[in-house]
Amino acid sequence: MDSSCPVSYPFPWAPAPDIPEHWRTMRENPLLHVTLPSGDPAVLVTRYKDVRQLFADERLSRNTSRYPASRISANNDLFGDPEIDNDPPRYLEERSVVMRAFSARRIEALRPVVKQITQELMDAMEAGPKPAELMEAYAYPLPILVICHMLGVPPEDRAKFRSLIDGYLSVTRLPDDEVERCRVQYWDYLSELIAAKRAEPGDDLISELIRVSQEEPGKLTPYQLQHWVKTLLIAGYVTTASQIGTSMAVLLHRPEVAEDLKANLELVPSAVEELLRFQIMGTSLGSLRYALEDIELLDGTVIPKGATVMLSVESNMDDDVFEEPLTLDIRRQDNHHMTFGAGIHFCAGAALARMELQEATDGLLRRFPNLRLAVAGEELERPVGGFLAGYARIPVKW
Structure with missing residues (x-):
């Protein structure tokens, strides 16, 4: 691949649940x-060691709305917000507040709730039409129900919440006016929800963030609190839903690997990590940064000042770090993939996502030991023009 000749990004996915061809040569x-x-x-x-080092490099700014950085989409700023400082030290102060709400105790206390939700969804799936459509029956509702429970979103608002987020995350799928409508209505909805929680606090994450922001007003302003709630709701829903679906598609497309895991369910945690490495939730679009000065990589290559930079999650396929990276190995150890980022920019909700993925995978394989794709892997449809590269539909039978 010629590094000086621009190629379109995101790379086109293979027809079957497999990696894009560009992943095989990009690290040249x-x-x-x-x-x-x-x-x-x-x-x-493109290279793992460069990416890991750059996650901590303060010469790369995440405040792309403040600098002349390239846009992800012509009609959607997505995560750009000139009122939010995504760089240290301000970012670290806000993150420290949010991370208190994602303690190991709080996440583990949610596990029984997640187990119950998976069982109820599988009950409905078993009683419903055959073949079942895994995305709508299981992959989408599970993280929506979990994150709405965690943040205290009323049950009657969940359909509206999903519709607004799906519009908010349009890259090229929706017209400009529809994207803007979703952005404005989503922000307005969060304003009303937070105001309701201020008036009547509950045992939920939004109420906890409000309490902390009131006790330490210098660390999280009302605007910043709303921004973090917006981010957590999006991350807690759509990325996890995409990964549940794509993980199962990749696994079921490889029947010998699926059978191995069904016979050895104690491998679910390592299988989840390998599926996170092998079939990432989306692309590197969410890692957009702006180079404040020239930055030299490990081999002497220079990122020029003013460049828009993406830190590649595709570096999960770097054979300098992972043995036989193009092989899906559910027994892989020391799997330090980049799917959740690294360092100070490691995903705040990673522990929640891991727990949900483990319960979702274990639950499906226990309940439906004969679970398989109802169509050939090459026939699975990917959504067009969205932020993530999952599947629109995954028909399954058992």
Whole structure:
């Protein structure tokens, strides 16, 4: 692959649940010039050790709305917000507040709730039409129900919440006016929800964040609190839903691997990590950064000042770090993949996502030991024009 000739990004996925062809050769060059969906240029850092180092490099700014950075989409700023500082030290102060709400105790206390939700969804799936559609019957509702329970979103608001987020995350799928409507209504909805929690606090994450922000007003302003709630609701729903679906598609497309896991369910935690490495939740679009100065990579290649930079989760396929990276190995150990980021930018909700993925996978394989795809892997449909690269539909039978 010629690193100086821009290629379109995200890379086109293979027809079957497999990796894009570009992943096989991209690490020949430490920096790959790409064109974003907006038509704007960016550089993709391709090698694992460079990516891990750059996650902690303060010469790369995440405040892309404040600098002349390239846009992801021509009609959607997505995560850009000039009023939010995504760089240290301000970012670390806010993150420290949010991370208190994602304690190991709180996440583990949710596990029985997740188990119950998975059982109820599988009851409905078993009683419903055959073949079942895994995304709508299981992958979407599970994380929606969990994150809404965790943050205290009323049950009657969940359908509206999902519709607004799906519109908010449009890259090229929806027209400009529809994207803007979803953005405005989503923000307004969060304002009303937080106001309701201020008036009547509950045993939920939003109420906890409000309490902390009142006790330490310098660490989390009302606007910042609303921004974090917005981010947590999106991350807690759509990325986990996408990964549940794509993980099962990848697994069931490889019957010999699926049978091995069904016979050895104690391997579910390592299988979840390997599926996170092998079939990432989306792309590297969410890692957009702006180079404040020239930055030299480990081999001497320089990221020029002013470049828009993406830190590649595709570096999960770097054979300098992972033995036989193109092989799905559910027994892989020391699997330090980049799917959740690294360092100070490690995903705040990673522990929640891992727990949900473990329960979702274990639950399906125990309940439906004959679970299999109802169509050939090549026939599975991917959504067009969205932020994530999961599947629109995954028909299954058992």
